[in-house]
Amino acid sequence: MSKNTDTSPVHNLTRLSKVKIPPRKTLPICCYRFLGGDYPALSRLAGDLYDFAAKCDSEVSSLAEYVEKLIGDSGSWKGQTADAFRYSFGGDAILMNGLAKTTSACAQVIDNLAYNLAHLESKIEEKIIEGVESGYFSLSTHYMMGDQGLQLMTSDLKAGLIPIVRADSGLSGKKAGRAAGLLCDSALASARKCRKAATAQLAILCEPISKALDIYTSKSGQQNRREPNGLLRNDQIANDGIGIKNLQKQFQTASQAAGMTAPVVKNAGLSLKKLGGEAQTIGGIVSDLKGWKSADFTTKFNSGSNAIQSIGPILQDIALMVAVAPK
Amino acid sequence: MSDPEEFKVFREDLYAAAKVFHQVAGDYKGTMPNAGFLPATAGDPTFDNLLDASLKTIGEMHLILAQAVDQHGRKIASAADTFGTTEGDINATVNQVLDKMWKDCTPPLDTPPSF
Numbered sequence: 001m002s003k004n005t006d007t008s009p010v011h012n013l014t015r016l017s018k019v020k021i022p023p024r025k026t027l028p029i030c031c032y033r034f035l036g037g038d039y040p041a042l043s044r045l046a047g048d049l050y051d052f053a054a055k056c057d058s059e060v061s062s063l064a065e066y067v068e069k070l071i072g073d074s075g076s077w078k079g080q081t082a083d084a085f086r087y088s089f090g091g092d093a094i095l096m097n098g099l100a101k102t103t104s105a106c107a108q109v110i111d112n113l114a115y116n117l118a119h120l121e122s123k124i125e126e127k128i129i130e131g132v133e134s135g136y137f138s139l140s141t142h143y144m145m146g147d148q149g150l151q152l153m154t155s156d157l158k159a160g161l162i163p164i165v166r167a168d169s170g171l172s173g174k175k176a177g178r179a180a181g182l183l184c185d186s187a188l189a190s191a192r193k194c195r196k197a198a199t200a201q202l203a204i205l206c207e208p209i210s211k212a213l214d215i216y217t218s219k220s221g222q223q224n225r226r227e228p229n230g231l232l233r234n235d236q237i238a239n240d241g242i243g244i245k246n247l248q249k250q251f252q253t254a255s256q257a258a259g260m261t262a263p264v265v266k267n268a269g270l271s272l273k274k275l276g277g278e279a280q281t282i283g284g285i286v287s288d289l290k291g292w293k294s295a296d297f298t299t300k301f302n303s304g305s306n307a308i309q310s311i312g313p314i315l316q317d318i319a320l321m322v323a324v325a326p327k
Numbered sequence: 328m329s330d331p332e333e334f335k336v337f338r339e340d341l342y343a344a345a346k347v348f349h350q351v352a353g354d355y356k357g358t359m360p361n362a363g364f365l366p367a368t369a370g371d372p373t374f375d376n377l378l379d380a381s382l383k384t385i386g387e388m389h390l391i392l393a394q395a396v397d398q399h400g401r402k403i404a405s406a407a408d409t410f411g412t413t414e415g416d417i418n419a420t421v422n423q424v425l426d427k428m429w430k431d432c433t434p435p436l437d438t439p440p441s442f
Contacts, residue, residue, distance in 0.1 A: 036370025
């Protein structure tokens, strides 16, 4: 084992940080037809990305440990060139570690979005059923009850709910209809907040990767220049070059469409190397973004959950109607 | 490193390292599904488009890094080959040979990474 006590991964490859996979939540069971989106598929994608990140991290770690043994205190390769190789490969190991950590962070964004949307949807369906069972709504042909519970046959919640005038409850059909409308509008607004937050998070996380795509695709032609300018073979560069430019353009277009043209992304002093070598957490990653504070990112991360909370009063309206209904 | 036996062991270590790098490059590349990650819809075209671009970007960066690892292995193998041709001339020091191999891509050690 190497006795290298340097704590910087640049000088000690065994100091690369490990990818951490957070505990995952199970999606609630519901019909998933009202808010739109394939939450189970999003959840599966997040799982695949977590798995991919963990495997990549394992490959990088084992190779980094191997190199440290080869060129470390007990290894056979010593001297200036050994150090230079560690430095050269180490830069790539840090990039690989950064890619794994970023991928894991993206998985977390996607997983949170899937759960938040599914949770929101399940609450809506739950309250509709309560309203129906208590006699405040009847359902149009847009709804049916299936094995999985309430089945919504349309994305138009308002069209599906028919308020019932209940003279004995003191609640008018008009009020019941208005509550249903508020439920619908608030649910959709909350879902939009969830998606918007996830979009911003994804754009910020993947920006450094997009920027790093061409890190090996040019050759300086200058001597005494270290990699990345010249690591790949000419045929690899030729093969990758056009595709990379198109992909960078595609990412930039999608990011701009999401409104991510603010200086926060443009001026981000963030690199994939930074993600790999030093930043340990999402907060740490974002702390290097000029104009953004970690707390801002945390807020955005949590805003999906907050969006669910914001529908609370509307759900309470429905719950109140259910509660006061004569048995 | 003037002992011929030590020299031989060192060269075998380099060949072994080149093999390990090649193997890991293949394994690393194999962690990505053959068809890449399948995007899923969140019910919003803006998010969906960004997700699609992000997944492709992650996939491309992963492929590039796999190539880079393989290239490190090839360079080590080239270095070991060079040692093979100079084995009879033990006076040629290891550092001289390796310096030649890396001189066009290695900065002075006090130069910070440029990326």
